[in-house]
Every structure is written in structure tokens, then in C-alpha cells.
Amino acid sequence: MILRFTASSDFDFITQFAEIINTPIRENLLEIPKNLGEGFVRRITFDNDFRLLMHHYTLKEDFIIQRDPAVEKNDLLSIFFYNNEQSLEMKYNEVGYVPFSQSSNSAVQVTTNDFSSTIRFPANTPTQYMVVGITASKLKTLLSIENANSTIKTITTEKASFLFFESMAAEMKLLLKNVSNTTMTDALSYFYIQVKVLELLYLLFRRLSIRENKTYRSINNTDAEKLVMIRNEVLQDLSSPPVLNELAKMAAMSETKLNQLFKQTFGDSVYNYFQTARMEEAAFLLKQSNRSVSETGYELGFSNLSHFSRLFKKHFGMTPKKYTING
Known part of the structure; x- marks a missing residue:
């Protein structure tokens, strides 16, 4: 199964995925039909410039997500939190897949939308990850860091171009699992998830904020x-x-x-x-x-x-x- 999309600011993953597997979305939840596997994809919108997509499923066939770069630069950033207890393979452009497995210490990815990438999730493998979509300006407001290092400055600069990887610490793994396992049946579930996502962002940017403060060099x-x-x-x-x-x-x-x-x-x-x-x-x-x-x-x-x-x-x-x- 292949899902290919262009990384525009208005792209809606869950809607396109629902069309591919011919399954309706109910209350921002897409449940995987039994003939394809089990699990779900959930969309949560905290604000127009801050949203979350939760992936928690096991599919019966390989799932390939291919992202083409945005035609025009936009302010939206993607922050991927991969549970590195799972197997996943990633490539940029047309180079062969690179495995990111349990021993990987680069399970968090922060990127702008001007890079092409392909991720393959092998069949019959539990898949659990989250993608936070947030604008640079919203993130800058949330972080409110004075005298930020070059990494934070680059990430919170509108229409910048960057790719950063960071490790998935034990605290982050636990948070990721807790959020993914939230059933949304409680009246405060939405609030709980927002708090936990903010905590995840805190743990991530606490690590990024202590990186060596050197001038950022653009990459393509x-x-x-x-x-x-x-x-x-x-x-x-x-x-x-x-x-x-x-x-x-x-x-x-x-x-x-x-x-x-x-x-x-x-x-x-x-x-x-x-x-x-x-x-x-x-x-x-x-x-x-x-x-x-x-x-x-x-x-x-x-x-x-x-x-x-x-x-x-x-x-x-x-x-x-x-x-x-x-x-």
C-alpha cells in the first residue's frame, strides 16, 4: 500500500488515507478495517496552527508513505515521534532504505516540508508514532526562549529549511505510549492529550536547546x-x-x-x-x-x-x- 502526497500546509493525511482504504472517518478517528489489519489513525486539532496525528496500527501489507516536497515554502513544521521499539525504514530521494530499529538513537525527527522522503512500515509489524504539525511562529510562542541556541533559532524561523534528528528518551517513549493508548472516552481526554503533547515537546526541545551553539549550515x-x-x-x-x-x-x-x-x-x-x-x-x-x-x-x-x-x-x-x- 502506498500513500503519496505533497507536503503542503493544507494537506490532510487522514482524509487521503481513508480514501485509499475506502473507510469512513468518524469523529476524527479512522479505524483500520479487519481485512487490512487492526488499529487506528486519530486526528486532533488543538488550534489552526497546532495539530496532532496519532498512528497506532498493524497492517497486513507493507505501508509506504512517500512525501514530495512542498511546491512553495510554508511555515508548517513536522515533528515525528517514532517508537523505536518498532521496525521502520526511511530513505531520502531514491537512495535505498535505511533501517531505524530498536538500537536507533534517532527516533525523533524535526523537519520543514521541503524535503522528499519515503518511509516503509513492514507488514505485520506494530506501528506506533505521532506527528505534530505546528507552525514556526506558534512554536516560537510556546517555547518563549530568550537567547536560544542556533538550533532553536533555526527551527523557529519562518520558511527556514532544516532536518534534525534526536534520540527517543525513556520519558518520551512512555509519553508516546500513554497518548497512543488514550481512548478519548473521558471528558478530559482531549485536555490530557494536549498536556502530554506539550510535555513531549518540552522534553524534545530541552535536548535540542543544549546542542552546541554554532552557525546553522543549510542543507538540501x-x-x-x-x-x-x-x-x-x-x-x-x-x-x-x-x-x-x-x-x-x-x-x-x-x-x-x-x-x-x-x-x-x-x-x-x-x-x-x-x-x-x-x-x-x-x-x-x-x-x-x-x-x-x-x-x-x-x-x-x-x-x-x-x-x-x-x-x-x-x-x-x-x-x-x-x-x-x-x-
Whole structure:
């Protein structure tokens, strides 16, 4: 199943989706018919310039959402909150799909509508995510930040062009699940969801507000495509540190430009991003796969287990051994 649309300010996803699956919308709720799967899509409008779309379903066939860039720049931003316990694949332009899975630390995406992208949700996979549509001016009013860093300034500038990824923290995962599971039968459900969405935005922009305050460098569709490709390359083998000059050649960029755009988009340098993902994978292996500290360290490319323990403690505040016991 493919849903293709142009990212205009008046586009209504739920209406177009309802037409494709030939199912009526009742009170802003689209229930997935049983022949296609189960679940729902819910639309909630807080204001003309602030709305929410909740996706919570499992479909019997692959679902591909293809977004074409807006013909004219508009003030509307899209903020995607993906529950990274699910499997999802993303690509920019025509480059092959890049997996964003449980180990992904880039499950939140903040973007303007002038980028083309394609997301594929595999069949028979629980899908749970939310999209907040909000104008830059409305967001600026909500945040009310004085002396904002370059990231916040860029996001709240009308008709800017940007793409940022951020991690899905545990608090955000819980909020996302709570909002998605709200049945809207209570008289205060609408108010509850608005409060929780504002809380989600707070958690996201608290993280974005502490990013390094450097001049923003504009990116285009080709840059976005290459950055996502490089991110995937960095995470493909967590036992082998990335080699910047090789990645730069792959992206057809200078090392300086690649590192700058990567840090701007994903919030950290290529190497630091790799190390963070490496430590999070180590934590996952220790807690979920019953591997020993030495097995985990060696699997992730550490020949010196003392060095592994020091890095792990720096990241999590405790040694791998203590983490295993506490877990």
C-alpha cells in the first residue's frame, strides 16, 4: 500500500488515507478495517496552527508513505515521534532504505516540508508514532526562549529549511505510549492529550536547546540523503570505529563539511555518535542477551576490557558489571 502526497500546509493525511482504504472517518478517528489489519489513525486539532496525528496500527501489507516536497515554502513544521521499539525504514530521494530499529538513537525527527522522503512500515509489524504539525511562529510562542541556541533559532524561523534528528528518551517513549493508548472516552481526554503533547515537546526541545551553539549550515535533499546514508554506515558495524576520510569520500564531502553537517543534524560528531551507539548497544547486550562483560566488550571491538569499562561508566555512571547486576 502506498500513500503519496505533497507536503503542503493544507494537506490532510487522514482524509487521503481513508480514501485509499475506502473507510469512513468518524469523529476524527479512522479505524483500520479487519481485512487490512487492526488499529487506528486519530486526528486532533488543538488550534489552526497546532495539530496532532496519532498512528497506532498493524497492517497486513507493507505501508509506504512517500512525501514530495512542498511546491512553495510554508511555515508548517513536522515533528515525528517514532517508537523505536518498532521496525521502520526511511530513505531520502531514491537512495535505498535505511533501517531505524530498536538500537536507533534517532527516533525523533524535526523537519520543514521541503524535503522528499519515503518511509516503509513492514507488514505485520506494530506501528506506533505521532506527528505534530505546528507552525514556526506558534512554536516560537510556546517555547518563549530568550537567547536560544542556533538550533532553536533555526527551527523557529519562518520558511527556514532544516532536518534534525534526536534520540527517543525513556520519558518520551512512555509519553508516546500513554497518548497512543488514550481512548478519548473521558471528558478530559482531549485536555490530557494536549498536556502530554506539550510535555513531549518540552522534553524534545530541552535536548535540542543544549546542542552546541554554532552557525546553522543549510542543507538540501541531496545532503539529507547522504547524511542518513552515512549514519547507517557508522552504525552498521559497532565493533569498528568509523574512518572519517573514508566516510567523506562516500558522501562526496570534505571531512570538515561532513562532520559539521552530521553534528548539526544528529547532535554529535561522527565519532562521538558512534561511541554513544556502541555504549547503548553494550547496555542492550548486557541486559537483554545475557552476555558477560567480557563477551560484550570483545563483540564490540574492545581488546582492552578496562578501557571498555571506563567508557561504559562514563556513559552510564556505573561499570558494566554493576549495570548487569542492577539490570
